[in-house]
Amino acid sequence: MPRVSEAHLAARRQQILEAAWRCFARQGFHATSMQDVFAESGLSAGAVYRYFPSKADLVRTTAEGIAGIADDVFLEMLATDPVPPPAAALRRTLVHLTEVTSGDEIDRTKIALHVWAEAVRDTEIRGIVTTIADRLVGRWRQLAERWLEAGHLPPGADPDHVARTMYGVMVGLVIQRHLFGVTTDDYVDGFTALSR
């Protein structure tokens, strides 16, 4: 029996994910069944289930992927001295996220809109969304602590609240980019004008 290479497993995994993104983009998250994902990927139920036992697993992997893209920039900024101030940090994060995801056949940040809606009603999906949001908010909090030290925030500012706002600003672009065609540059210019 031949050994299946790591690269083959990763490619297969990606093939299934992209099929799921096409289904979600076309039908929405709720109306997509695992059967739709089998058909779209051209793989058997067994082959798909081996990687993703449920729709929730597809969402978790997709969301972790998006968080991972953002994490690359967060880690780089957290390792930088002096720390980039809020507007510069937002620009780096959003430009990188936009560049990586808009190169995909299906922009997976668009899937986020479907997943947020589903999370209102489905506690399992909400749990996944919460975990990923906490991860991103946590990175903004680490940056906010550095901003406080560097004087980019007024003394006594709460890094938790600042982190929630920065996450909200990210979300506000994702929605407007997909629904109204707002560009990352214009949006970040607006934030820059408003920020200290």
Added chain:
Amino acid sequence: MPRVSEAHLAARRQQILEAAWRCFARQGFHATSMQDVFAESGLSAGAVYRYFPSKADLVRTTAEGIAGIADDVFLEMLATDPVPPPAAALRRTLVHLTEVTSGDEIDRTKIALHVWAEAVRDTEIRGIVTTIADRLVGRWRQLAERWLEAGHLPPGADPDHVARTMYGVMVGLVIQRHLFGVTTDDYVDGFTALSR
């Protein structure tokens, strides 16, 4: 034949809207049919269609209602001299919006998450969402023009970009309030710390 009073018509209209919000909150927007709205409202198809010929009409009225709530605050702030600066204006708008909508049996801003997701795929819904967003962004733009005159923004800042960011900050709270229980106060505190 008795004349039907204005008050009766308004009450009937509200009864149908609230039934639709319960359906959307329970099943999501896509999975809710007009038949579900008839059943939930306890009214006949004819009675419902008289007010709302389609799901899109329910969405339009709901979205116009939310914009109307925000408009009360916008008009008041635009009539104020000196104009409230960005963080104060955001606080007034979000506190008012939260107070009015959280008093409803179903918080209709939660429906927005379903409608944004649907707007990704459905061009009619996207048209409605775009119209309402343009109205809110237009109000933020009017405020941004005043902020520019008052020196709350750096010279040369583009009021359009600032308005997009302010709308994005609103959206970022709506999502986090419903999914993660973030409070309006904490969120606006974060924005205040970040803003000029």
